[in-house]
Amino acid sequence: MMVFTAAVAVTSCNKKDDILDVNLEEYNYDDFEAKAIDEYIYNNLTKPYNIEVVYRFDRSHTDVSKNISPPDINKIEPAVNMVRDGFLKIYEKVGGPTFIKTYTPKQFVLFGSHAYNSNGSVTLGTADGGRRVVLYDINNINASNSDNIKRRLRTIHHEFTHIVNQVVAIPPSFRIVTTDYVPDWLASSNTDAEALSLGFISPYSRSSFGEDFAETVAHLLVEGQAFYDKRIAASTPEGAAKLRAKQAIVEEYYKQYFNINFKELQYETYLALSQIYNDQSQTLYGALTSNSVNTITLDLDNASHYVTYGISPTFKKAWDDAKVGLAAYGNNGGRYPTNIVMVYKNQAEFQLQVTYRNPSNPTAIFYAYYDYSIQNIDGETKFTFVPSTSTETAYGNGRTIQAAIKPLLDYFTLYTFKAQWVSPDIVGIGNAMKFAGYYESGNEENNFYGPVTLK
């Protein structure tokens, strides 16, 4: 009887639960309808990387006290592509799929407008909790303007660095490299020049060592090593040493804690920017056309890299023919060339400096100079020999042995070239963007290359 009673009591009260059981389907407070772009996001970010993209307006994803606009729906695809190509794929390739899938922020929130701050500045992006990155100003994204993309990618890499720093803290050694942090980085006294002279890559770096670390990483990746080196050169001796020390710590940090070769990250970022967004700021062609190249040295007989990485047969033949010709010059005087240097006067002219020796005067080194003009058109380069009337000794020498080394001199004018960094696949990642190569257009087997110095 007691059992029966209890059973009745229990069952009779179950009904109460039935009624309070709310049908959650009825609680659907939204009527979101997927569009083509939602499928695009799913296929490109959600499925491969488990990343959600919030682009429909949701005030809760940002400061409720600010007016912030949703993005234009047509700007979502370029933003998704930028995140995928300029950020995820780079880390995926260098750090491995596990690394990026583990550490990538899982939510990207896109807003069309800037977020205005009380001090008049605008926020380009924020990261919080290691989960979410908010990107602003998506309405002005322009995939055909590489500077526009780079500014945004710098923000993404900056924010991702914060997230990585939450996994493994910034090494204490980084904190003591520079200590000149300021409470208000926007203060007019914190100029770019002052920040640089103190060893900071940007004025924003001065806000804290955490921001400094993120800024250092973002600039090294997106603006590239050449940019960083230029900043080092423009800094004070102390500042330069500090900038170098920071880069060393950054590289060591990624190597030691994540087994990531930072140089590879830099190179892959460069490839993405130059190939997808046509960014010429780090390409060899870009450097050549902006008068940033100083010399390319072609020390064919002595430099070890030609032994390791080889020489194209066509160029080798021109060099060997020149050697034979020069040896036969002047009653078989046995002269021999030792080195070639291309010295760039500017983007339109280079001086070919051939060094040679004469056994009859074993201590002397002779120079023969020749002028070439450069025509850079649509990524292709042609050289034209310009006869010189200069009375300089080296030009005189040049005229003297011109016929003897004709095959070499002619080589430069015979082909249309494409100027490219020699791939790290050949020279190794440590030499990435250090060897300048000229490849015959349409026949890359024919080429010449050598270490480059920049202006």
Next chain:
Amino acid sequence: MKKLFLTYIIGLFLFTGCQKNEVDLLFDDLPEKRMNERMSELRTKLLDAPNGWKASLNTSGKGGYGFYLNFKPGMNVEMLSDLNATTGTQLSESTYRVIWAMNASLVFDTFNYITMLQEPSSSYGGTSPNGYQSDIEFEYIKSANDSIYLRGKKYMNDFILVKASAEEKSNFLAGKMNELRTSLISFFQNKFNNYIDIEGISNKVEINFNTLNKTYTAQYIDSDGSVKSFFGKFNFDANGLNSSVPIVINGKIFERATLIDGIIKMYDSTGKEYVVKQNLSPILPIENVYGYNKTYKNISTTTSALPAISITSEFTSVWNTVVSNFVNSGRSVRYFELKFEGARSMIFNLYYAAGATNYTASVTFDYNIENGIITLSNPTGHTSGNWNTRRAQIQPLETYLFNLGPAKIDWVPNNDGQVIGGFYSTTNPNNVFYGFLK
């Protein structure tokens, strides 16, 4: 007995255990039911306009803005707006959602023309960091057969949707809203001192439309002499001008205005029309704005030339003689200025130049204003050194000013909407000393 007791107990359990089922719902139905009802009501309504909606939205930063909206199945919306020529002629499509956030809410969740008002920057005509101070999230307040009344979530401004007729739709799509916008803007650039007459108000009611800020004002002098001012907001639509925040004068609600054949007519809520007329001089009496410690303290020119007016005055030739006297003496007149120096004294400054050097010749008057009549007195002996040395050139002006006598202060009519005031001689109304009021 035992059984009976048990039955009783069981019965008690059954009864009390299930009593909660019977709780009266305070609001007729379960919350999720009511939520859904309200959301689907709004969803259905938005789609239930075969010719789309004409909408007006107020902003906190500026005035009202007009829209043509067409909500489409698949949660897309097309719109036109009276913001500029492009937004007024090119339909733009974006997404929208109806969500529950304390109430059924309409959210324009990707960028479109309406977002240009909410956008924080100054790129679209607003002021950073809050743009026009407007919303893209709207709370569903109420609806009628042909209209939906929504309110902005943050700035709490009205967003009212009214079903468009087939004719209105084709007008919107043909760019009529933009056409009217441009013609109304050019109308107000060329027509000044606009006013209407309202029954029961003896003075003219000045109406001033600010087409840049989309606001309008009305003011008049009441029978007790006080100035009554009113402020409203408007937007453009395919019919003309719609009062998004109407001005209400003496119980008359001014709802809209049209521009047909170069004439603007305003309409109150009863459909009565008021033709907007133009005056050659400002509507408010000059004594309200001109005087010591009032808005305008100076009568002056900006160059040596007098402003163009639509009456004739002896002063014109007097002044021109003085100007040419100076030219003949190798000098040049720059401009003049008659300004209040205090409750009893005024100074007349004549600015002239000799070569690259500027000089000022001055004379001080005592003045007295009674019933709008000004009398200048006591100039003799109060002329400056420069005035005395240049008296040969200034003489006609000195004679004129010293002998003007009692004069009525009033507006001077002109065709250019300029604020020109003057002293009309009481003995000779065709003789008036005049200049720009500053």
